[in-house]
Amino acid sequence: MNDAFDRWVYWFFAGDAALEAEGLQSSIQWIAPWAPWVTIAILVGGGALIAWIYYRERSTKQAWFKPTLAAMRIALVALVLFMLYGLSLRPYRTDTPDLVIALDDSQSMSHVDTLTGEQQSQIESRLTAAGYPDASRWNQGRTLLIGEDWLEQLQSRYRLKGYYIGDSGRAWSGDVEHWSEMLSTAEANRPASRLGDSLTEIFQQQRGRPTAAVVLLTDGITTEGKSLSDAAIVARRRGAPLFVVGLGSRQxxxxxxxxxxxxxxxxxxxxxxxxxxxxxxxxxxxxxxxxxxxxxxxxxxxxxxxxxxxxxxxxxxxxxxxxxxxxxxxxxxxxxxxxxxxxxxxxxxxxxxVAVRDDAIKVLLVDSQPRFEYRYLKTLFERQLKPISSSGRPENAFDLTAILQDSDMEYSDQDAVAARIFPASQEELFQYDVLVIGDANPAFLSRMNLELVNKFVVEKGGGVIFVAGDLYLPWQYGGTPVASLFPFQLEGAQRPAAPLENSIPVKLSNLGVTSPPLQIGANTSETLRRWDSIKQLYWLPEFTSLKPGAQVLASARDRFDPKGEPVPLLMQQFVGGGKVMFLASDDLWRWEYHDPFWMQTIRYLARASVLGGGWGAELAASRNEYERGEPVRLRVRFFDDRKAPTSDQGVTVMVEQSGGRQRRVSLARTSGSRDTFEAAISDLPEGEYRAWIAEPVMSDAPEQAATSFRIEATAGEMARLAADFDELRAAATAAGGKFYAFDDATQLLKDLPEGRQVRIETLSPIPVWNSWKLATLFVGLIVGEWLLRKRGGLL
Structure with a gap:
């Protein structure tokens, strides 16, 4: 039988029995005297026979008269059949379904959010009416339960179960009548939010109990354990939808x-x-x-x-x-x-x-002829003053020595910075910080001179920049001791054709954008704009075979070698302990930003001398404190990039937990940088850590590069205070419930399901087939039919 038939039976036959008391339900039972088809046959056959008999009766004046009599006689047959089924009510004592109320009492619930406008006015007025001085999330939850009588309204429909869900699922003590008093004095002070775990614990305690729904009042912040979405899966499996009230602000x-x-x-x-x-x-x-x-x-x-x-x-x-x-x-x-x-x-x-120095950089400038690039550089190095002098008097930024191979013998006597011959000893050459070698004729340099240049780079760790020329460099340097310093194979170098009519546009490589010598603007966009402004570059040779360690900093935008690579303009490589740069054109003297570029290049090449060899590298973590599971980013930067390993995986850091094990971590070179290596570790347990560079060994560093950091077990309860409404909404949807903000939370009372009552005791059956209502109906039908027949003259 369906529910509509049950309700009709309750109303007509046993309404009093069905409404005896709360927690009592009844079901309808009967015993069929024969197969159902027999009942249907009797109803159909008897109905047809009765209709045929009344059809044969003599006619009456009213057309409705005989159909009414036939219907009454059929109803009498149906009533007899109905009574033969022995209909009875089977009462059951039932248990009212539980409604779980879960209130978050973690410390984040004590937070008072910054509210504005109409929302602030509405919330504060409701809390003031409930007797709470501030609009904390905790007070908002208590306002709904106590101040707006939720407990009282829900108690009439469900068996209430109250729980706190801060760091665990804890049942409220006492009877429902005492909950208001208990909640009035309670505080939100639990040190952790384990919402998913706490809700799962509640479902375990509710095992075997009929649970209509779970009403959850929380800000949705979980700092440990399972998420609410994980617990929502359990709720759906148990048939207990989540009706969630989000408290707090999403800010x-x-x-x-x-x-x-x-x-x-x-x-x-x-x-x-x-x-x-x-x-x-x-x-x-x-x-x-x-x-x-x-x-x-x-x-x-x-x-x-x-x-x-x-x-x-x-x-x-x-x-x-x-x-x-x-x-x-x-x-x-x-x-x-x-x-x-x-x-x-x-x-x-x-x-x-930062080490700030005031020393003049000692520069040796060598060229064969007084070409324009030589003249511009000589003038720059001679006249450039320090921006600020410690003595208060104008001081030169560079200490220049210039060697012009084709000059007269008297030239060195007439020019204060001119030298007649190239330094003949290692002691003389090693006093310089940077060598600038232009289109010098190697015939005027002895093999010993060239070997000294090689030692200057490899052993001293000095900086050298070569500037290409159309006569000698690099074409005449094959087989010399400095051939290994060039960042390309000399055999593949091709002289350029006659000067072009249109300027060659220049672009910086990814490495060049971040390289200190090329940073001639206040920011990256300004630097790129200035390099793009070169309009006088008409001479550029091609180098088809770069060495493995060569790095291209700038190249031609529209000129490509046979391999399809842009023709390089500025290259660098690290040889031994030194840095070597190669400028493939001597046309930059025409450029507006020629002087800033050269000043920064000289300072870049002289960095090792400025540092004095006393600095090695630094090791740093991106922060001092991390939550467990957060990646710890370690970065090693070499102050002197000559000392950076050539291998991209050449740095190893040892990480040691205080009182625990050590762990080796390999760092990788960051793209576009020679001196910086990074790695991220995300699986470290809680504790204090110290890290130091294990490889390479910095023997000349004054102290070992190291850093310290801490992994915390969890974020502090007050470390993340934005209410997670997205998580709450997702959990409610997954569990088949709904989400409400504080403003519309009263709608929850109307949306809650009735729940399922569980039968706990079977009572004695109540027969209803011999009810006085049925007897009255039977007699009424017989008397009614007799009166109608008499009135119609059918007796």
Missing amino acids: RQLNLRIEDLDVERAAFVGDPLSFKFRLGATGMAGKTAKVTLRRKDDPQILEEKSIPVATDELTRQIDLQYRPTEKGDYTFIISVEAGDEEVDLSDNQATAQ
């Missing part, structure tokens, strides 16, 4: 962080220092972050920037520039401020050490 907790600070560790007084770092901002949409640069133990702000933050989650590369005014070894501090609203300030600053 993320305000936090600013500085990561991966990068700056040149050596500079000259007055030169621009570029502090590059990543600024991360969370919960800062519409606000402004203030970034400042200062020296350690000095409150004076050297540089600052205001960064507008447009989105709630932002990661942006920032560049602060500063020109040091005094020489010395300094510790610079980059800080970012966000006001008093920020909770975690541990990642708001980063430090870097």
Whole structure:
């Protein structure tokens, strides 16, 4: 029988029995005296016979008269058949379905969100009416349960089960009548949010119990264990839908962080220092972050920037520039401020050490003829002054010695910087910081001179830049001791054709964009624009076979070698302990930014001399603290890139947990950089860690490069305060329930399912086939038929 027939039977025959008491249900039972087809045959055959008999009766004046009589006689037959089935009610005592109320009491629920506008007014008015002084998430949950009488309304429909779900699923003590008093004095102070695990524990305690639904009041933040989505799968399997009320604001907790600070560790007084770092901002949409640069133990702000933050989650590369005014070894501090609203300030600053020197760079310039490039360079190195002099008097930035091979013997006596011959001893040559060798004739250089140049690079670790010429370099240097210094095979070098009519456009390689000598603009876009502005490059040879260690920094944009590679303009390679650069054209003297390029190139090549060999490398982690499971990014940077391994996997770091095991981690060279190696580790357990460089061994470094960091077991409860409504909505949907915000939470009371009652006791059956209602109906039908027949004259 279907539900409609059951309800009709309850109403007509046993309404009183069905409504005796709460927790009592009845079902209808009968005993068939024969097969169902017999009943159908009797009804159909008897109905047809009765209809035929009344059809044969003599006619009456009313057309409805005989059909009515036939229907009454058929109803009497059906009623007799109905009574023969022995219909009875089987009462059962039932258990009211449970409704689980789960309230999050973790510490994040005590947070008072920053609300604005109409939402703030509505929430605060409801909480004030409930007697709560602030609109914390905890008070919002208590307002619904106590202040707006949810407990009282739900108690009339369900057997209520109350639980806390902070760090575990804990049942509320006492009877429902005492819950209001208990919740009034309770606090949200649990140190962890294990929402998924806690909900799973509740389902285990509810095993075997009829659970209509689970009402969950939480901010959705899980710091440990299973997620709510995982628990929602269990809820759906148990047939207990989740009706979730999200409490709090989705706005993320305000936090600013500085990561991966990068700056040149050596500079000259007055030169621009570029502090590059990543600024991360969370919960800062519409606000402004203030970034400042200062020296350690000095409150004076050297540089600052205001960064507008447009989105709630932002990661942006920032560049602060500063020109040091005094020489010395300094510790610079980059800080970012966000006001008093920020909770975690541990990642708001980063430090870097920089050696600032004021020494003039000793440069040896060699060429065969006074060509334009030689003249421009000689003038630059002779007249360039230090931006700021420690003595207060104008001082030269370069200490130049020039050798012009085709000059007269008296030239060296007339020019203060001119020298007659190339240094003949290692001691003489090694006093220079950088060698600039133009189109010098190797016939005027002895083999010993050329061997000294090779030793200058390989043994001293000095810097050399060659500038190609149409007479000698590099064409006449094959088989000489300096042939190994060139970044290409001399046999494949091809002289250019006659000068072109149109200038060759230049483009920087990915490595060139980040290479210090080529940074001639205030930023990357300005640097690219200036290199693109070269309009006077008419002479460029081709080098079809580069050496394996060669790096192309700049090349022609529209000229390609037989292999389809752009023809290089500027190349570099590391030989022994030194750096070698090769400029394949002597046309740059026409360029507007010729002097800045050469000044930065000379300083780049002289970096080893500036550092004095006393600095090795630094090892840094991107942050000091990590949550378990977060990747720890380790970075090794060599202050002198000559000392960086040639292999891209040539750096190994040892990571040691305090009181635990050691672990070797291989770092890989970052793309576009020779001196930087990185790696990420994501499976470290909680604890304190120390890391140091194991390979290569920096024997000349003053101290071992090392860093420390900490892995925390979990994020602090107050470390992430943005309510996770997306997770709550997904969990409710997965479990077959619904999600509500605090504003529309009252709709939940109407949407809750009735649940399924469980039979726990069977009572004695109540017969209804011999009910007085049936007897009255039977007599009524017989009397009615007799009266109608008499009235119609059918008796």
